[in-house]
Amino acid sequence: MKIVVCVKQVPDTWSEKRLDPADQTLDRAAADGVIDELDTYAVEEALKLKESLGDATVVVLAMGPAGAAESLRKALSMGADEAVHIVDDALHGSDALATSLVLAKAIEQIGYDLVLLGSESTDARMGVMAAMLAERLGVPQATLASGVAVDGTSLRVTRMTSAAQEEVAATLPAVVSVLEKINEPRYPSFKGIMAAKSKPTSTLSLADLGIDASSVGLAAAATKVLDSTARPPRGERTIIKDDGDAGARIADFLASRKLL
């Protein structure tokens, strides 16, 4: 059984993020890159499946600039077996459609029974990757999983939606996106870090995947960020004193910020 886990390198939630004024893409030099926390749940779930199934290989896959190797390394030090890094200058500014194209090609090339990933990325927060990958790969998808069980080629997933908890079943191969509540990711140990150094790691370019550079990257993106304004600095605070209607006024305030 081969489990491919997609991991993304994102700006550390603890550091300040900003867009590069030149092309309105994320300024990756401005913030420390880390493995997307949501993806660590997918890595953990893969490792738990491997432990329970015994005979499984966990391959972690990242598309991203050179720095994304660090995220792969972290996944390897948690216990994943192999890492594949898709790195190509032409990928800069790729949107979700292009990303899913590239990842799907790589996943096909690696070979897989199960693809695991976080339910969304903590930076872009699109939440569409699992669906797009399943579509491109032509396999079933189970998103927002809070539980995953594999028995032979049958897959059972507990899905948490805002309306209900669902039990869904599918036949492998399949794509599953996981929620935070699915597990508690292990932290890497020093021994894991040292062991990671001797695990196989490979890099793939667009050419290796047979993808034309013109179909990915900023120029090929379906949407374009025209302009951006940094959120105003804190300080302009509204203080609501409760004269009996504070609840309603807080709701109005949130609605005016489109937070409700």
Add this chain to the structure above:
Amino acid sequence: MSDPRVTPDDLLGIDDLLSDDERAVRAAAREFSRRLIAPQIAEWFENGGIPTMRDLAGELGRLGALGMHLRGYGCAGLSAVDYGLTCLELEAGDSAIRSFVSVQGSLAMYAIWRYGSAEQKQQWLPAMAAGAAIGCFGLTEPDHGSDPGSMRTTARRDGADWLLTGRKAWITNGSIADVAIVWARTDEGIRGFVVPTTTPGFSAPEIKHKLSLRASVTSELVLDDVRLPASAELPTAKGLGAPLSCLNEARYGIVWGAIGAARTAYETALSYATTRTQFGKPIAGFQLTQAKLVDMAVELNKGLLLALHLGRRKDAGTLAPEQVSFGKLNNTRSALEICRTARGILGANGISLDFPVIRHMANLESVLTYEGTVEMHTLVLGQAITGVAAFR
């Protein structure tokens, strides 16, 4: 190539002096600290202990932090710089956790690893590396602190056995330890003993009412004719130099750890100063506050460079004890000063446990004293530069 630029959290670009491996070790220790220490430490401090210390010890073992710079016996076998970075990140959480790791790895495990018999090593080191067995190190006595050479605890031969009698004071981990490394006076000079804490005659009452390192267990060791077989003696530990060599190991970790405590205080003060508004602007905008923040940042970065310099020397085998004294003296002193300044920047919030600052400040009062006081390290360096000893 873009123009070089500084980042506020690494003004000197010290990160560039670390290898990928070292950064990965640091990241793991930092994650551990953020996930397993930070969320609960204020409560542990306030309540005066960590009720789940056995579990936490197991987690520290799983991380690989216990005896991490020792080789074999299940230890991680990492470098001195890796060990230092780990101490820094753990102490950024709380000095109590770093103290636990120092005592376990650098005092108790190191004593066995360096001076123990093959049986002692096999019996204790793997369990201690895993955090399944906890160790303590008893040198200080109620009446003998800076001058341990005049200790009163004695070990006398009784047939093939040893009988230990005396009292130790201020012993970290004492009440929770499975094994105590006890230093005692014998007819042949000072010797070390590996004492299972279940041995009859051994007890370790906890010292209460501490206002510093409250999350750490500190105890007395009472030795009332504790009978030990000959095999309990550390065979190659001859004289006071043996315990002092262990202290030198632990002290090296403190050089790094103190910077972690100071970093947390500095980061807290910096973020507080940029968001706290008085007289119509953030207090970070006042020159007096900026001077404080800059002094803190300068001392913090100097301290980190010093720690790294000593770490590289330790890995190269060229680190002299006087150099460790230099680092311990400077870094604990400036870390405490940074915490005190941060305390002031937070105003009234500075005295609250809701912020980490006063906790670190109070902790560092212990760190300043144990493993050689400021005065002792000053005298060590005084002797190194003048050639005249001024201890007595």
